[in-house]
Amino acid sequence: MTEPRPRLTDLAHGGGCGCKLSPAVLREILARTPAAGGFANLMVGTESSDDAAVWRLNDSQALIATTDFFMPVVDDPFEFGRIAATNALSDVYAMGGTPILALAIVGMPIGKIAIEDVQAILAGGASVCAAAGIPIAGGHSIDSAEPIYGLVALGLVHPGRVKRNVGARPGDVLILTKPLGVGVYSAALKQQRLDAEGYAAMIASTTKLNTVGRELSARDDVHALTDVTGFGLLGHGLEVCRGSGVGAEVRFGDVPLLPGVAALAQAGVRTGASGRNWESYGAGVRLPEGFATWKQDLLTDPQTSGGLLIAAAPDTAGEVLALVHAAGFETAAVIGRTIEGEGVTVLT
Numbered sequence: 001m002t003e004p005r006p007r008l009t010d011l012a013h014g015g016g017c018g019c020k021l022s023p024a025v026l027r028e029i030l031a032r033t034p035a036a037g038g039f040a041n042l043m044v045g046t047e048s049s050d051d052a053a054v055w056r057l058n059d060s061q062a063l064i065a066t067t068d069f070f071m072p073v074v075d076d077p078f079e080f081g082r083i084a085a086t087n088a089l090s091d092v093y094a095m096g097g098t099p100i101l102a103l104a105i106v107g108m109p110i111g112k113i114a115i116e117d118v119q120a121i122l123a124g125g126a127s128v129c130a131a132a133g134i135p136i137a138g139g140h141s142i143d144s145a146e147p148i149y150g151l152v153a154l155g156l157v158h159p160g161r162v163k164r165n166v167g168a169r170p171g172d173v174l175i176l177t178k179p180l181g182v183g184v185y186s187a188a189l190k191q192q193r194l195d196a197e198g199y200a201a202m203i204a205s206t207t208k209l210n211t212v213g214r215e216l217s218a219r220d221d222v223h224a225l226t227d228v229t230g231f232g233l234l235g236h237g238l239e240v241c242r243g244s245g246v247g248a249e250v251r252f253g254d255v256p257l258l259p260g261v262a263a264l265a266q267a268g269v270r271t272g273a274s275g276r277n278w279e280s281y282g283a284g285v286r287l288p289e290g291f292a293t294w295k296q297d298l299l300t301d302p303q304t305s306g307g308l309l310i311a312a313a314p315d316t317a318g319e320v321l322a323l324v325h326a327a328g329f330e331t332a333a334v335i336g337r338t339i340e341g342e343g344v345t346v347l348t
Contacts, residue, residue, distance in 0.1 A: 005113075005117065006112065008072035008074070008080060008147060011113060012072055012146040015072050015073040020229070020230035020231070020273070020302065022273070024276075024281075027280075033046070041057075042054075043056050043062055048164065048165060049165065050165050050166075051090075051094040051165065052094070054095060060159070061156055061157075063155075064092050066088070066092060066152070066153050067152045067153070068151065068153070069107075069149060069150020070148065070149075070304070072147055073186045077117040077118070077124065078120045078127075081121040081122060081127075082124040082128050082203075082207045083124075083206040083304060083305055084124075085129055086207050088150050089129075089132055090227045090305060090306075091153065091227065093210040093211055093212070093214060093227075094210065095157060095217075096161050096162055096216060097156055098155055098214055099132050100154050101154050102151040103137060103139045103152040104122065104125060104138070104151060105150045105152065106122070106140070106148070106149055107141070107147065107149075108142075109143070121147075125151065129151075161217040161218060162217070163213065163222060164226075165225065165226035165240050166224060167244055168244035168311035168338045170246050172246075172314065172338040173311070174237075174309065174310070174338065175310040175324065175335070176255065176256065176308075176310075176335045177212065177308045177324050177329040178256075178306055178329065178331070179258045179261075180233060180299075180303060181261030182206060183304070184258075184264050184269050184270060184271070184297075185199075186202070193264070194264075198264075202258070206304055212308065212329065215323060223311045224243075225308060225311070226309050228307055229306050230303070230304075232277050232303065233255065233299050233300075233303075233309070234278075234344055235277050236309060238281055241284075242284075244311075246338045246342075247339045247344065248345070249336045249338075249347055250336040250345070251336050251347045252291075254333055255298075255299070255333070261298065262294075262298075268294075273302040275300075277302065278300045286345045287346050288348050291346065307329070310324075311338055
């Protein structure tokens with residue numbers, strides 16, 4: 001009798017961007033890492049917790065380089081590959097760039113996972129790269145204790161159009177392009193509490209390429225840009241604030257949520273990463289009195305292949321939002337603004 005194949009999520013202790021080291025642990029690890037100084041063509045390095053490195057090639061081209069990989073967030077191997085690839089390419093789009101090629105990062109527990117499942121993971125990643133118009137031109141694989149998949153992603157951008165997570169100005173309007181709740185969905189999936197509607201919404205959100213970043217790169221009124229991933233909305237919002245020397249106000253009631261996520265969160269579905277995120281940066285956040293824990297969990301919820309967070313000039317923010325809507329991000333919304341000061345203040 002053939003043994004049933006194990007669920008992909010049962011082969012890993014975590015999943016998706018919830019696998020990331022917490023911000024506090026990452027800061028401690030990197031504290032003694034020397035800065036990459038002395039390279040005149042290095043436009044973006046490790047100095048600002050940005051989404052990717054950028055290297056100036058010439059007066060009209062800069063190379064964007066990034067890598068991202070994680071353990072399964074879903075059990076379907078093809079969808080896992082799609083999600084991981086979409087997430088990896090997001091960092092190129094978040095810098096305002098256009099991907100040109102990718103390399104695969106593959107770690108699989110050979111003997112525990114079927115070869116057919118590994119093939120399906122790779123096929124899923126390749127399908128996303130094909131949709132982005134780029135090849136997977138190589139990669140590297142190892143026999144690992146848990147399944148891991150992702151990409152090294154390379155892209156191009158004009159040096160004058162690089163978008164960063166620094167540069168926001170007081171009074172900028174904050175726009176979020178995708179709804180929150182992927183981490184809650186993934187936790188519900190592992191607990192077998194995610195219904196068909198929620199699963200479909202999860203796949204649709206996590207496999208939607210953030211291609212609108214290329215269009216945003218041409219706009220001088222977009223002062224800062226980042227994607228919201230493992231550190232949650234508050235964590236990546238704080239990175240924008242600290243890098244830009246501003247504070248921010250976020251209105252929870254205006255933050256878009258994936259269908260059914262609020263009910264799941266109120267029922268206690270959460271990831272361990274949301275708690276680690278809050279422990280890492282909660283001191284930089286001001287919450288309203290009596291703010292519900294489940295709402296806090298959603299603001300720190302790790303987003304696998306999340307949306308873009310945009311800081312746009314207030315007089316043209318409506319145009320920016322319309323551009324995002326026209327690009328297919330129908331639930332994108334204004335969620336707050338930047339202010340004089342520091343940290344993030346959450347409003348109801």
